[in-house]
Amino acid sequence: MQYRYLLVVSALSLAFPMAASAAVYTTQTGQTRFVLDESNGKPIVEYVTRIQGRDWIGSANVSGVPVPESAVSRYQGTFRDIRSGGGAEQVCTGTIDILNNRPSQTFSVTWKVTGGKACPAIGQTTTLRLADALPRPDARGDFTPAIVNQWNGGTQSTTWRSWRVVSADGFLNCRATPNGALRKTYKTGTPITAYRDRSGLAMTTSNGVPWLRTSDNCLVRANSRYIQPTNLF
Numbered sequence: 001m002q003y004r005y006l007l008v009v010s011a012l013s014l015a016f017p018m019a020a021s022a023a024v025y026t027t028q029t030g031q032t033r034f035v036l037d038e039s040n041g042k043p044i045v046e047y048v049t050r051i052q053g054r055d056w057i058g059s060a061n062v063s064g065v066p067v068p069e070s071a072v073s074r075y076q077g078t079f080r081d082i083r084s085g086g087g088a089e090q091v092c093t094g095t096i097d098i099l100n101n102r103p104s105q106t107f108s109v110t111w112k113v114t115g116g117k118a119c120p121a122i123g124q125t126t127t128l129r130l131a132d133a134l135p136r137p138d139a140r141g142d143f144t145p146a147i148v149n150q151w152n153g154g155t156q157s158t159t160w161r162s163w164r165v166v167s168a169d170g171f172l173n174c175r176a177t178p179n180g181a182l183r184k185t186y187k188t189g190t191p192i193t194a195y196r197d198r199s200g201l202a203m204t205t206s207n208g209v210p211w212l213r214t215s216d217n218c219l220v221r222a223n224s225r226y227i228q229p230t231n232l233f
Helices: none
Strands: 022-026 034-037 046-052 055-062 072-083 091-101 107-116 124-130 162-165 171-175 182-188 192-193 205-206 209-215 219-221 225-229
Touching: 034 124, 055 091
Parallel strands: none
Antiparallel strands: 022 034, 022 124, 034 046, 046 055, 055 072, 072 091, 091 107, 107 124, 162 192, 162 225, 171 182, 171 219, 205 209, 209 219
16 A cells, blocks of 8 residues: 555645635645635644545644745644544644745645554655646636536535636626626626535536626626636635
8 A cells, every 4th residue: 555645735724915815726636635724814724635545634733924925935833634434543643844935836745744543654754746726617618517616625515716707808797697687797807706605516507508606696607718716715
């Protein structure tokens, strides 16, 4: 069994002043998702990695000083990962180092495993380079529910939250229903946020065409001609 380090992020809390309160990152394969959230003044980190059909779910207690977008932010602390599913409990613990180098456009996380319970990776140090976990449109340019309802990487799908209007017309209509009555108009460049309810889902499909419900409780066409996801929350 090879454990390259199951713990590659899906953190829910990293702060980027002047930019965002949280951002989501992933490995190239999508096997690991990492989010860092600083919206409450202290970074909160949670992550999940799927290894051989099992999820390793982790969290970290970190501290650091975020800096403007043009520079480098670093957070350090300790982590704890638990393997989900049946069987004997497995827990890994150690130190974590998170580095966001904006000038070189790199985001990396290093785990040094020092202990745990039945942990298969004690003594190992692993560094992963992660990229923005932005949804990519399909061949038609559509952001379908299958593409968008996955950002958190956990057991419950959640619609990607942060978007920006890119309509070439200079505006984008937001409607009460798909192709229905006009409720609001957004200017090109306006940031919009997906609607949040208990389900966490904000996508609607009408006649095979996807629509995104925004925080203004109206619908916009979920197509790359009109909106693009951003990694800012």
